[in-house]
Amino acid sequence: MAERQPGMLTRITRTLARPSHWGPILRSVRSTGRTQHSTRRHLLEALGWLTRAHDAGTDGGVSAGYYPPRGGWLPPYPETTGYIIPTLLALVAVLEDRKLEERARRMSEWERGVQMESGAVRGGIGHNAYPIVFNTGQVVQGWVAWYRHSGDRSALDAAVRAGRWLVAAQYADGSWPSHTYNDVPHAYSTRVAWPLLELHAMTGEASFHTAAARQIRWVLAQREANGWIRHMAFAPHEHPLTHTIAYTLEGLWESGLLLGDELGEQACVAACAGADRLLAMFERRKDAPDGVPHPLPGRLRAGWKAAARFSCVTGNSQISLLWLRIAERHQDARYLNAALKLLDQVRGTQSLDSTNPAIRGGIPGSWPVWGEYNPFAYPNWACKFFLDALIEEERGLARIRGQLQESRA
Amino acid sequence: MKIGLLASSGHNLAASALLAGLAAEGLPPTVVYVGRVPAWRLLLRVLGRNGLRGAWARVLARTSGGRRGHDPAIAELGPLAAQRGWRGWNDRVQVLARRLRIPCIPTASMNAPAIVADVQARGLDLLLNMAGEILRPPLIGAPAIGILNAHTGRLPEVRGFNAVEWSLMLGIPPTVSVHFIDAGVDTGAVVTRRSIPWERGDTIAQLRARATAVQVATLIDVVQSRRWQLAALEAPAPGPQFYAMHRSLRELVERHRLGVS
Numbered sequence: 001m002a003e004r005q006p007g008m009l010t011r012i013t014r015t016l017a018r019p020s021h022w023g024p025i026l027r028s029v030r031s032t033g034r035t036q037h038s039t040r041r042h043l044l045e046a047l048g049w050l051t052r053a054h055d056a057g058t059d060g061g062v063s064a065g066y067y068p069p070r071g072g073w074l075p076p077y078p079e080t081t082g083y084i085i086p087t088l089l090a091l092v093a094v095l096e097d098r099k100l101e102e103r104a105r106r107m108s109e110w111e112r113g114v115q116m117e118s119g120a121v122r123g124g125i126g127h128n129a130y131p132i133v134f135n136t137g138q139v140v141q142g143w144v145a146w147y148r149h150s151g152d153r154s155a156l157d158a159a160v161r162a163g164r165w166l167v168a169a170q171y172a173d174g175s176w177p178s179h180t181y182n183d184v185p186h187a188y189s190t191r192v193a194w195p196l197l198e199l200h201a202m203t204g205e206a207s208f209h210t211a212a213a214r215q216i217r218w219v220l221a222q223r224e225a226n227g228w229i230r231h232m233a234f235a236p237h238e239h240p241l242t243h244t245i246a247y248t249l250e251g252l253w254e255s256g257l258l259l260g261d262e263l264g265e266q267a268c269v270a271a272c273a274g275a276d277r278l279l280a281m282f283e284r285r286k287d288a289p290d291g292v293p294h295p296l297p298g299r300l301r302a303g304w305k306a307a308a309r310f311s312c313v314t315g316n317s318q319i320s321l322l323w324l325r326i327a328e329r330h331q332d333a334r335y336l337n338a339a340l341k342l343l344d345q346v347r348g349t350q351s352l353d354s355t356n357p358a359i360r361g362g363i364p365g366s367w368p369v370w371g372e373y374n375p376f377a378y379p380n381w382a383c384k385f386f387l388d389a390l391i392e393e394e395r396g397l398a399r400i401r402g403q404l405q406e407s408r409a
Numbered sequence: 410m411k412i413g414l415l416a417s418s419g420h421n422l423a424a425s426a427l428l429a430g431l432a433a434e435g436l437p438p439t440v441v442y443v444g445r446v447p448a449w450r451l452l453l454r455v456l457g458r459n460g461l462r463g464a465w466a467r468v469l470a471r472t473s474g475g476r477r478g479h480d481p482a483i484a485e486l487g488p489l490a491a492q493r494g495w496r497g498w499n500d501r502v503q504v505l506a507r508r509l510r511i512p513c514i515p516t517a518s519m520n521a522p523a524i525v526a527d528v529q530a531r532g533l534d535l536l537l538n539m540a541g542e543i544l545r546p547p548l549i550g551a552p553a554i555g556i557l558n559a560h561t562g563r564l565p566e567v568r569g570f571n572a573v574e575w576s577l578m579l580g581i582p583p584t585v586s587v588h589f590i591d592a593g594v595d596t597g598a599v600v601t602r603r604s605i606p607w608e609r610g611d612t613i614a615q616l617r618a619r620a621t622a623v624q625v626a627t628l629i630d631v632v633q634s635r636r637w638q639l640a641a642l643e644a645p646a647p648g649p650q651f652y653a654m655h656r657s658l659r660e661l662v663e664r665h666r667l668g669v670s
Binding site for chain 1: 453541570571578579580649651652653654655657658661662665666668
């Protein structure tokens with residue numbers, strides 16, 4: 001059951017009650033998105049915030065985030081705890097920090113503890129009694145990552161149970177129109193196809209591959225001539241956030257690579273077409289050719305046109321991440337270039353000196369912070385995607401450095 | 410042949426040098442169109458790009474060291490201008506145009522209907538572009554021959570912005586390509602290409618300054634020789650379009666390609 005939302009006056013009072021909450025509001029007015037700090041500093045502060053969010057959760061789940069309008073740290077969020085696991089494991093390698101491994105283990109165990117009898121993952125924040133397809137897919141990804149890293153069979157077993165539930169819940173056309181947010185099918189369920197393909201790679205169970213391929217085919221059938229994909233939004237007749245657009249494209253891209261066949265190629269082409277439209281939009285929205293791009297709008301309407309004035313910071317990190325992956329695969333530095341600029345804007349939203357540990361290092365939902373996506377709040381997934389993007393950014397720059405050094409030799 | 414010159418602003422050193430060079434070669438333009446950005450918009454642009462400190466630094470640089478401040482292109486254009494006798498090449502466009510008795514028409518945009526009408530009314534054959542804005546079809550179709558642009562990248566491979574930097578990153582020799590402007594970005598028929606000399610130890614700023622000198626010299630040579638008449642021109646299949654290069658990539662190019670520490 002959905003948590004009862006506090007009234008407007010309560011939310012405003014809670015937001016303004018602590019002086020540390022004023023900082024992001026002031027920075028929203030002043031910030032030009034530039035930062036003087038190293039990428040590593042931003043990464044470490046973001047990781048610090050994420051570990052505090054983990055500690056603020058209960059029994060191993062990660063708090064959904066710091067939400068001043070709702071009183072502070074929220075209960076743990078099964079969906080996002082799930083896909084934070086691979087982020088922590090990637091950081092184990094980057095930072096050589098084994099303590100992160102222990103956190104990932106606790107998250108995996110917590111997820112198994114709250115998994116439903118059916119194998120599905122609970123929807124929403126906290127301990128709810130309804131399953132959600134998308135959320136289940138994200139936790140499958142976490143369990144698969146933990147199993148791959150540790151060999152913990154119980155994680156793989158949990159993932160298989162969840163995967164079988166996903167297969168059973170899918171309609172014949174490849175969509176998932178029930179057990180979804182707003183009970184409508186979503187194109188961003190490509191990000192459920194992706195973990196199903198990972199699960200298939202681990203287990204060889206054919207039904208996972210079949211279900212994933214069906215979903216990809218269904219999403220490709222939603223494409224329009226200009227590359228726009230229908231049903232990317234949370235609700236019908238709503239303009240999608242860049243957050244869910246990025247989910248859709250990322251799911252297509254990663255699924256396409258795992259499929260590796262003609263369908264996979266079509267998926268990658270569709271993902272690239274969307275990524276290209278976003279890149280052109282981002283690079284051209286500026287006052288002068290050598291100027292700083294304007295912030296990417298948080299919502300787009302069909303035809304890749306701006307549909308909001310605020311920027312969805314999570315979506316910005318996710319889009320940067322997609323560009324970075326394409327840059328690596330296609331050896332095309334233009335995508336890396338765009339990602340660097342977009343990540344500069346995300347870095348500009350991160351406070352590195354707040355006296356409030358629940359804000360310092362966190363990434364807000366929107367910029368300016370009063371934007372409509374999680375206003376005045378710091379969702380844990382905003383931090384997760386920022387970390388993922390920073391890891392890929394460092395790798396991308398290292399690759400370019402290596403190529404330039406090699407060509408000189 | 411009636412020539413018009415498009416200058417992004419009165420402070421455009423390349424435009425001044427081109428104007429002086431054409432005049433010295435006996436090819437003075439019939440008219441100069443000069444971009445005029447309202448001061449408040451210019452200030453916002455500079456502040457947005459550089460922040461408060463950066464904007465103040467630019468003001469100081471512009472007001473010290475002579476009228477042009479510290480434009481590195483001066484070091485490259487100076488010897489060329491001296492060699493070829495380009496008088497007044499370092500003056501503001503409007504000042505030089507006035508001295509040469511060439512009409513100078515200010516405009517907020519080169520694509521303005523009034524500019525298109527003026528080009529047609531004067532019967533201009535050729536426009537030379539130093540405007541720095543995207544030109545649109547009404548203007549593109551206005552002069553009888555077309556609009557020539559000197560792009561600082563080898564076309565069709567390196568289209569778009571910061572072409573010098575991107576050329577270095579991609580291992581493509583830095584090149585100036587003189588081409589006719591069409592509705593696309595750097596997609597028109599290429600008239601000629603000329604290398605930009607470089608060596609290890611050059612900075613990107615020095616190379617861009619050198620590119621400016623090559624741009625101006627090449628445009629003058631193309632106009633003088635009417636090079637577009639010498640061979641059938643084709644618009645090659647366009648390569649990828651590049652955008653402003655992020656400082657992190659620029660630093661890598663300077664350090665590892667140019668050897669600047």
